[in-house]
Amino acid sequence: MEDQQYIRLSALNDMIQDTLSSRFAGQRFWVLADITNHSFKADKKIHYFELVEKGQNGNGITAKILGKSWGGGAVRIEEFEKSTGQTFTNNLHVLVQVSIDYHPLYGLSASVLDIDSNFMLGILEQQRNATLERLVRENDFIQKQGDGYSTFNSSLALPAVIQRVAVISSSSSAGNEDFRHTMQHNDFGYAFQIDDYYSVVQGDNNAKLFLNKLIEIYTTAIPYDAVVINRGGGSQSDFLIFDNYNIARAVAKFPIPVITGIGHQKNVSITDLMAHTHTKTPTKAAEFIIAHNRSFEQLMLSLRQNIAIKSQQLFLNQYKELSELRSTVSHKSRSLLQLHGQELGRINQRMVSSSKSILYQHQKKLILAAHQLVQSPKMLLQQKKNELLHVENAIKISANDYLRRESVTLAHHLKSIQMMSPQNILRKGYAIVRLNEEITSSAENIQTGNEIEVILRDAILRSTVKEKIKYDGRDTDL
Amino acid sequence: MEEILTYETALSELTAISKEIENETISVDTLASKVKRASQLIEFCQAKLKNTEAEVTKIISRMESPEN
Numbered sequence: 001m002e003d004q005q006y007i008r009l010s011a012l013n014d015m016i017q018d019t020l021s022s023r024f025a026g027q028r029f030w031v032l033a034d035i036t037n038h039s040f041k042a043d044k045k046i047h048y049f050e051l052v053e054k055g056q057n058g059n060g061i062t063a064k065i066l067g068k069s070w071g072g073g074a075v076r077i078e079e080f081e082k083s084t085g086q087t088f089t090n091n092l093h094v095l096v097q098v099s100i101d102y103h104p105l106y107g108l109s110a111s112v113l114d115i116d117s118n119f120m121l122g123i124l125e126q127q128r129n130a131t132l133e134r135l136v137r138e139n140d141f142i143q144k145q146g147d148g149y150s151t152f153n154s155s156l157a158l159p160a161v162i163q164r165v166a167v168i169s170s171s172s173s174a175g176n177e178d179f180r181h182t183m184q185h186n187d188f189g190y191a192f193q194i195d196d197y198y199s200v201v202q203g204d205n206n207a208k209l210f211l212n213k214l215i216e217i218y219t220t221a222i223p224y225d226a227v228v229i230n231r232g233g234g235s236q237s238d239f240l241i242f243d244n245y246n247i248a249r250a251v252a253k254f255p256i257p258v259i260t261g262i263g264h265q266k267n268v269s270i271t272d273l274m275a276h277t278h279t280k281t282p283t284k285a286a287e288f289i290i291a292h293n294r295s296f297e298q299l300m301l302s303l304r305q306n307i308a309i310k311s312q313q314l315f316l317n318q319y320k321e322l323s324e325l326r327s328t329v330s331h332k333s334r335s336l337l338q339l340h341g342q343e344l345g346r347i348n349q350r351m352v353s354s355s356k357s358i359l360y361q362h363q364k365k366l367i368l369a370a371h372q373l374v375q376s377p378k379m380l381l382q383q384k385k386n387e388l389l390h391v392e393n394a395i396k397i398s399a400n401d402y403l404r405r406e407s408v409t410l411a412h413h414l415k416s417i418q419m420m421s422p423q424n425i426l427r428k429g430y431a432i433v434r435l436n437e438e439i440t441s442s443a444e445n446i447q448t449g450n451e452i453e454v455i456l457r458d459a460i461l462r463s464t465v466k467e468k469i470k471y472d473g474r475d476t477d478l
Numbered sequence: 479m480e481e482i483l484t485y486e487t488a489l490s491e492l493t494a495i496s497k498e499i500e501n502e503t504i505s506v507d508t509l510a511s512k513v514k515r516a517s518q519l520i521e522f523c524q525a526k527l528k529n530t531e532a533e534v535t536k537i538i539s540r541m542e543s544p545e546n
Contacts, residue, residue: 304538304541304542307538307541308538311531311534311538315527315530315531315534318489318523318527319524319527321489322489322492322520322523322524322527325492325493325496325516325520326516326517326520328496328499328500329492329495329496329499329513329516329517329520330513332496332499332500333499333509333512333513336499336502336504336506336509337506337509339502340506
């Protein structure tokens with residue numbers, strides 16, 4: 001071995017460079033390839049990517065070369081983007097004109113000098129679309145919604161708090177370590193139970209292994225709050241497993257919300273589209289879970305604060321209402337009493353004034369009556385006096401009249417009497433008969449034989465009745 | 479007989495009395511007793527509020543520092 005000849009690596013690489021340049025210098029090739037792992041340094045206007053060719057069946061890659069494009073090539077790419085409306089990016093199936101470069105330090109690469117706009121869509125994208133179409137077509141739990149997809153998994157509600165998590169990742173994944181670290185050292189002191197389910201997470205041919213891990217999680221019957229699929233950063237071609245139909249379908253159908261943390265900055269895998277939530281890195285997946293829990297805690301905190309504030313307001317309002325009621329009751333009852341008092345006062349006043357006026361009227365009547373009373377006896381007396389006076393006068397007058405009349409009558413009577421006096425009568429020839437000392441004008445009691453006295457004008461004749469003869473007085477009828 | 483009074487019923491009764499007095503539909507005969515009842519109700523409500531507030535404050539402060 002010690003005698004063997006050797007050359008320096010740089011000499012070897014120089015030889016390769018010489019060989020390659022003698023073969024490829026100044027030559028340009030139109031090549032059909034797919035773009036993956038693309039990045040663009042905007043400040044230097046350099047595209048870095050890989051050109052790949054896939055096998056006829058499935059997603060296996062059969063050829064790959066590093067590619068870059070700057071200067072005139074980058075200008076052509078810009079024109080391509082403008083003319084097609086398609087960004088020069090991963091999964092683009094392109095027809096590009098390349099030259100082959102070899103650098104002793106940086107190795108073999110293809111410089112893209114031109115791009116054919118007619119090859120707009122890459123086969124990867126076409127396959128991707130075909131896979132997506134098939135997923136929608138063959139599974140009723142997957143629907144296209146605008147630019148995204150709605151699946152059974154994405155329609156699941158995340159638990160309010162995520163605490164128990166199953167993680168599918170590769171055992172050696174630095175990304176998974178980031179995830180665990182971020183979860184366990186969160187700022188809010190949330191505790192998590194993280195169960196690892198290791199699998200190979202690259203290469204389309206490992207899809208079955210990955211699928212079995214999902215089934216294993218399901219069959220443990222552990223009530224996980226979420227399943228996280230973690231994959232650290234890597235080149236685009238490593239992620240083809242996540243465009244696998246069966247994995248995408250299983251994720252879409254999985255009964256526990258799936259959160260993806262598949263590390264790539266450029267692409268969204270089909271698995272990402274089928275999952276409940278997709279994040280760009282394992283760390284971001286952890287941050288999403290923490291933020292989710294945080295938002296629950298925030299909700300609790302704000303509810304607590306609300307309760308405190310609202311109950312305080314409630315108490316304030318109730319106190320206010322009570323004090324208003326108290327002041328209303330005391331004020332209004334006082335004023336009501338006052339009102340009634342005033343009403344009473346008014347009634348009292350009315351009563352006093354009306355009774356006064358009644359009294360006054362009665363008094364007036366009384367005074368009038370008294371006055372009248374005082375006046376009337378005097379008048380009566382006067383009247384009586386007048387009457388008396390009148391009577392007196394009348395008496396005086398009538399007495400005199402009467403006396404005069406009487407004296408006239410008396411004189412007349414005197415004359416009559418004088419004319420009718422027995423002496424006169426006797427003088428006229430009449431006689432008076434006396435029986436038993438009594439004058440009689442009838443002979444009824446005079447019986448024959450009775451002693452009678454016949455008185456004449458100048459003598460009394462004592463006689464005895466010899467005979468009684470009936471006499472009717474016709475003798476005097478002269 | 480012990481009266482079973484809740485804050486709600488006390489408050490509604492109190493409000494009713496207040497309205498009655500305010501609308502002057504109350505008779506003077508019952509005014510004193512009603513005002514007395516109102517003052518009892520206010521006292522009851524105040525006490526209930528104060529107790530509840532103290533309790534709620536305690537609970538909230540416990541809520542804010544759960545380790546105690």
